[in-house]
Every structure is written in C-alpha cells, then in structure tokens.
Amino acid sequence: MAIFNLKKREIECKIVYYGPGRCGKTTNLEFIFKSYKKQVRGEMVSINTEGDRTLFFDFLPMGLGKIRGCDVRVQLYTVPGQVKYSSTRKLVLRGVDGVVFVADSLEVRREKNMLSLKDLQNNLKDYGKSIFKIPLVMQYNKRDLAEQGIPLMPLEQMERDLNRQLKVPSFPASAVKGSGVGITLKECLKLTLKSLQKEFKWAQ
Amino acid sequence: MSDFKQQLKALLSEAEIYKGQGLVDEAKAKYQSAATLIRSKENIKNRDSLLSAIETKINQLQKERSAANQAVQSPRLSSKAQNLIKNLFLAADDEGKDDAALEAGIVLAKLGQFDSAITEFNKLIQKDNLRVAAAKNILQCHLAKSSEQEAIDQYQRWMSDDGFPPKQLETIRQYLEEILQQKGVESRLPAPKLEPQDRPAADLELELEKDDEEEFIDITSIAITFESGPHKGKTVEFEVNFQSGNMLSLIISKDEADLLEGLDDGMTLKEIQFFSPIAIFNGSAVVVSKTQIKSGPKQGDYCLDIRITST
Ligand SMILES: Nc1nc2c(ncn2[C@@H]2O[C@H](COP(=O)(O)OP(=O)(O)O)[C@@H](O)[C@H]2O)c(=O)[nH]1
Ligand SMILES: [Mg+2]
Numbered sequence: 001m002a003i004f005n006l007k008k009r010e011i012e013c014k015i016v017y018y019g020p021g022r023c024g025k026t027t028n029l030e031f032i033f034k035s036y037k038k039q040v041r042g043e044m045v046s047i048n049t050e051g052d053r054t055l056f057f058d059f060l061p062m063g064l065g066k067i068r069g070c071d072v073r074v075q076l077y078t079v080p081g082q083v084k085y086s087s088t089r090k091l092v093l094r095g096v097d098g099v100v101f102v103a104d105s106l107e108v109r110r111e112k113n114m115l116s117l118k119d120l121q122n123n124l125k126d127y128g129k130s131i132f133k134i135p136l137v138m139q140y141n142k143r144d145l146a147e148q149g150i151p152l153m154p155l156e157q158m159e160r161d162l163n164r165q166l167k168v169p170s171f172p173a174s175a176v177k178g179s180g181v182g183i184t185l186k187e188c189l190k191l192t193l194k195s196l197q198k199e200f201k202w203a204q
Numbered sequence: 205m206s207d208f209k210q211q212l213k214a215l216l217s218e219a220e221i222y223k224g225q226g227l228v229d230e231a232k233a234k235y236q237s238a239a240t241l242i243r244s245k246e247n248i249k250n251r252d253s254l255l256s257a258i259e260t261k262i263n264q265l266q267k268e269r270s271a272a273n274q275a276v277q278s279p280r281l282s283s284k285a286q287n288l289i290k291n292l293f294l295a296a297d298d299e300g301k302d303d304a305a306l307e308a309g310i311v312l313a314k315l316g317q318f319d320s321a322i323t324e325f326n327k328l329i330q331k332d333n334l335r336v337a338a339a340k341n342i343l344q345c346h347l348a349k350s351s352e353q354e355a356i357d358q359y360q361r362w363m364s365d366d367g368f369p370p371k372q373l374e375t376i377r378q379y380l381e382e383i384l385q386q387k388g389v390e391s392r393l394p395a396p397k398l399e400p401q402d403r404p405a406a407d408l409e410l411e412l413e414k415d416d417e418e419e420f421i422d423i424t425s426i427a428i429t430f431e432s433g434p435h436k437g438k439t440v441e442f443e444v445n446f447q448s449g450n451m452l453s454l455i456i457s458k459d460e461a462d463l464l465e466g467l468d469d470g471m472t473l474k475e476i477q478f479f480s481p482i483a484i485f486n487g488s489a490v491v492v493s494k495t496q497i498k499s500g501p502k503q504g505d506y507c508l509d510i511r512i513t514s515t
Contacts, residue, residue: 022226108222108230126333149214150221 012073013196015188016093018120019102020112021081024141027175028102029058029076032185035178039063041073067193074189081116090123098135098192100184102175103162105142107151110161117162131166135191138163138170139184144177208248212241219261228269235262306334309341310448316455316497316505318345335368339376340422341446343383348445348455349501352389355380359393370396383424386479421480423447423512426454426489429475433466442508450512451492458504467491467508478512488513 017025026046033044045059064072079089101120103113121131140158153161155172163170169187173180219234239258242251309324322345328338339362346355359380362368368376373396384391429439440463446453456464467473471491478485492509 106222106227106230108227108233128332145221148217148221150218 009069010071010073011196012075013097013192014075014077014095015098015100015185015192016096017076017078017100017102018089018093018116019079019081019141020104020109020116023081023102023104023109023113023116024173024175025078025081025102026058028100028139028141028173028181028184029060029078031175031178031181032062032076033060035182036062039065064189072193076185086119089119090126093120093123094127096124096127096129096134097196098137098188100137100139100188101162102139102141103158105140105152105158105172106145107153110153113158114161135188135195136166136168137184137188137191138166138168139180140170140172141175141180143172143180144174208241208245212238215241223265228265232262232265235265306337306341307448309338310446310453313341313345313348313446313453316500316502316507318349318500318502321345329367332369336372336375339368339372340379343376343380344446347383347387352384352387352391356384356391356393363394363396368396370398374398379422386424423452423478423480425479426452426510427477427479428467428473430466431474435463435466445507452489452510452512454508454510455497455502456506456508458506461506464494464506464508467494469493472513473510 017028019025029044033040039062041061041063058076058078060076062074062076064074066072077092079092099120101117103117117131124131124134140153140155143152146152159170169191171180171184171187173184175181215234215238219231219238222228222231222234235258239255242248242254242258245251248254305324305328309321309328313321322342325338325342325345328334329342331338342358343355346352346358359377362373362376377393377395381391381393384393423444425441425443427439427441430436442454442456444452445455469491472488473491474488476487476489478487489510489512492511493507494509495507497503497505497507
C-alpha cells in the first residue's frame with residue numbers, strides 16, 4: 001500500500017498496531033500523540049463507543065521528515081480487539097506495510113495473545129502476505145503491573161509463546177507510563193522503511 | 205495478616221485491576237475465586253456481608269458489559285472519521301468486486317446458463333480467497349448439466365495443473381466425493397499430497413474460534429415436508445444445486461413441476477431437513493423465488509430459491 005510519489009519524492013506507509021482486546025494499542029498511540037508532537041501531523045482520530053472501547057480503529061498521521069531526500073509520512077492504525085469486529089480488523093490490515101504486535105503481559109491473557117497472533121497470521125495470509133516476512137515488532141506491554149503484585153508472564157515465557165519462530169525484535173513496555181513505546185515504534189519504522197527500500201529502491 | 209486475608213486481598217486487587225482495564229471476564233473470575241475462598245472458611249465474622257459485597261461487584265460488571273454492548277450500535281462519527289472509513293472501504297472495493305463476480309456467476313447458474321457461469325467462475329479461480337468457492341460452483345454446474353464425468357475430469361485437471369494449493373484441492377475433493385457418493389456414483393478421486401507447511405507452524409498452532417457469522421456449511425440436499433397444498437403430508441427430497449451463504453437454489457425438472465404447486469414465493473417451510481456432509485439437521489426456510497429457466501440445457505425446468513431461516 002505504501003504510496004510513492006517519485007516526482008515529489010514522497011512516501012506514505014501504513015503501520016498497524018495489532019493485538020488482543022485491551023492489551024494497550026490505543027494507549028500506545030495516545031502516548032505517541034502526546035510525546036511526538038513535532039512529528040504528528042494532524043489529529044488522532046478514534047472511533048469509539050461510549051464505553052471507551054475502540055470500535056473501528058484509531059488513526060494517527062505522522063511525518064518523519066526527509067530520509068535520503070524523500071519526505072516520509074506514516075499512518076498509524078490500531079485494530080479493534082473483540083472477536084465480533086473481525087471484519088474491521090481485516091479491513092484495517094489491508095495494505096499494511098509494517099505491524100506492531102502488542103501482547104498483554106497479564107498471565108490471564110496468555111491464550112488471548114496467542115489467538116490474536118494466529119488471527120494476524122490468517123488475516124495477512126488472506127492478503128497474500130506472510131507473518132514471517134512482513135516487518136514486525138513485538139511489544140510485551142503492561143510490565144508496570146508487576147509492581148502491584150499482579151501475575152505477569154515472564155518475558156522469556158512470552159518469547160517462547162509468541163516469538164520462538166518469528167524471532168522478531170521485541171520490547172518490554174508500559175504504554176500508560178510511556179516506557180518502551182518509542183523504541184517499539186522506531187524499530188518497526190526502521191524495518192518497514194528498510195523493506196520498502198528493498199522493494200522500490202527509492203533511495204538510490 | 206493471616207494467610208487467608210492476604211490471599212483474599214490479592215484476589216480482590218487483581219479483580220479490581222482487571223475491571224479497570226475492561227477485562228470483564230478476568231475480573232469476574234477473580235471475584236468468583238474470592239467468593240469460593242470465603243465460602244471455604246466457616247468461622248469468619250462478616251462472611252455474609254463479604255459474600256454479598258462480592259456478588260454486588262459481579263452484578264455491576266455484568267451491567268457494565270451489557271451497557272457497553274448496547275452503546276456499540278450507534279457511535280457518533282466526526283466527518284473526519286467518516287472520511288477515513290469511506291477511504292478504507294473504497295480501498296476495499298476491488299475486493300468487493302470479486303465477491304460480486306461470484307454472486308454474478310451464481311445468478312447465471314441459477315438461470316441455467318451453466319457455460320457462461322463456468323466462464324465467470326473460472327475467472328475467480330486465480331483469486332486465492334475465492335478459489336474454493338468458485339471451484340465448488342464449477343463442479344455444481346457440471347453436475348447440473350448431468351455430466352458427473354465432466355466434474356470428475358475437471359477435478360483431475362485441477363489436480364494436474366498445479367494451480368491449486370493442496371489444502372484447497374483437498375477441500376474440493378472431499379466436497380465432490382460426498383456429492384458423488386450421494387448420487388451413487390462410484391469413484392475414487394486421487395487426493396493431493398499435503399505438504400508439512402500446509403499445517404500451521406508449531407507455536408502458532410492454536411485454533412482461533414472463528415467469527416463464523418458468514419460461514420455456512422455446504423448443504424448437499426434437503427427434504428421438504430409439505431404442510432399444505434396438494435402434497436400435504438408428503439416428504440420430498442431435493443438436491444441442492446447452488447449455495448451462496450444461507451441461500452439455496454434447487455433446480456427442479458419440468459416433469460416434477462407439480463411439486464412446485466404448493467411452494468409459493470414468501471412461503472415459510474417449517475419442516476425441512478438439511479443434509480450436509482457433516483450432519484443432518486432440521487430447520488425452516490422461506491421460499492424466495494421460483495423461476496422458469498428460459499434457455500440452455502435446462503430450458504423449461506424450474507429454479508427454486510429458498511433461504512434458510514433457522515436451523
Ligand atoms: N497498567 C497498565 N495498564 C495499561 C497499559 N497499557 C494499557 N493499559 C490499560 O489497559 C486498558 C486497555 O487499553 P487500550 O489501550 O484501550 O487497549 P486496546 O484495546 O488494545 O486499544 C486501559 O484501561 C489502559 O489504561 C500498561 O502498560 N500498563
Ligand atoms: Mg483500542
């Protein structure tokens with residue numbers, strides 16, 4: 001989906017935050033919106049229900065400035081978590097260039113993480129993409145809850161559950177506190193731009 | 205603090221946090237464990253008031269959940285949000301086009317135009333997500349033309365020309381074999397070799413319960429018990445020629461046209477048995493339309509469309 005305007009030397013690409021319901025996708029975007037004011041280009045749009053659940057998705061446009069003479073623009077999206085919105089989830093994933101998989105560190109959400117990753121794999125496959133090939137970064141969120149004595153999955157266990165085969169970069173995070181949010185996004189942008197570069201050789 | 209108190213406190217604070225994060229089921233489970241823990245102790249002073257406090261918490265959770273579910277229906281959308289959605293759906297349009305082409309093929313087939321229907325379906329064979337549906341319909345077209353052999357040959361051509369992933373081909377083989385068996389046609393269709401990579405990778409193996417609102421099982425035939433009309437009380441079995449979701453199309457020979465007398469548009473058929481490869485189930489359906497085929501090999505025959513309303 002990345003849109004190239006070679007004349008104007010512009011690139012626009014799409015990164016999707018994926019993960020089970022309530023794992024902290026929207027919170028990631030909110031933090032980015034607050035903390036990267038210079039790069040944010042416009043409003044964060046959230047389509048919510050009255051209870052604050054994401055109904056369709058959140059959307060945040062960003063500009064990364066010039067990279068090798070190209071103006072790079074990025075659109076960040078999140079997907080809704082609940083099972084009944086599976087068609088919206090798929091729609092948001094359409095034309096995706098890079099994915100951040102946000103996993104919930106709560107022990108009680110272990111299975112939900114695995115199901116969601118599997119769901120991601122299937123939806124990508126329907127668009128002819130492989131989870132093994134797409135630029136992908138893992139985030140193990142809600143690490144801060146350990147302080148309150150809430151049972152969390154050890155990071156090693158999460159690696160085994162979710163990342164043993166994928167072997168993608170992974171980061172612990174606390175989206176409410178903002179830790180790990182920036183590095184997750186940067187790594188995903190790096191991988192995404194690298195893969196687009198390979199695909200289109202735009203930086204020659 | 206006693207062991208009991210500590211355990212109880214931990215459970216309750218977990219429940220509160222899950223609740224705060226909107227994890228309703230998880231919160232409820234923790235409240236329930238807390239209640240079980242309290243019940244297991246007989247000599248606590250304020251046992252009853254503790255239990256009723258927990259019950260209140262659980263009820264509250266349930267109330268919040270149903271409120272949230274109701275709110276879902278009518279979100280207010282800014283014009284910006286509306287534009288975003290429009291763009292997403294516009295982008296999805298070429299995909300909608302394929303679904304539309306599949307529907308178009310089914311309509312042609314229902315009208316007895318099997319060859320042009322096959323042409324339409326063949327265009328969709330290249331599309332990974334529609335290949336299986338298109339292939340099933342192509343086979344049904346051959347079968348409707350009463351050429352079982354052509355259906356078998358077609359399967360074998362697919363088998364040898366490599367365009368089908370083995371997993372999809374296997375789905376189609378099972379589908380065809382089931383129909384042939386019902387027709388009493390002896391045949392052993394060669395099965396494709398399934399590659400190990402067709403199976404999901406080991407630690408991504410968990411099966412997701414699919415949101416199968418739109419997925420219907422293949423129904424191969426149905427039995428209608430007439431409740432009124434000239435055939436009252438009689439049960440007649442019909443073959444299903446085409447299926448699109450919950451809409452079934454039956455082609456009924458002009459020689460059996462009298463059976464259609466009791467079946468008018470809009471009529472509810474309360475007693476139907478549906479036969480599928482997986483199971484037989486009872487249900488009801490509505491007659492959507494009854495049309496006579498004007499041209500082609502089935503000229504003069506009827507196409508009866510019924511929609512499954514409940515099973
Ligand atoms: N303690 C804690 N809570 C979090 C964290 N990230 C998200 N949450 C909370 O989890 C809930 C769901 O977050 P949200 O971003 O809406 O999840 P989404 O469904 O993935 O968009 C909210 O109550 C957040 O405040 C985190 O890192 N730590
Ligand atoms: Mg959200």
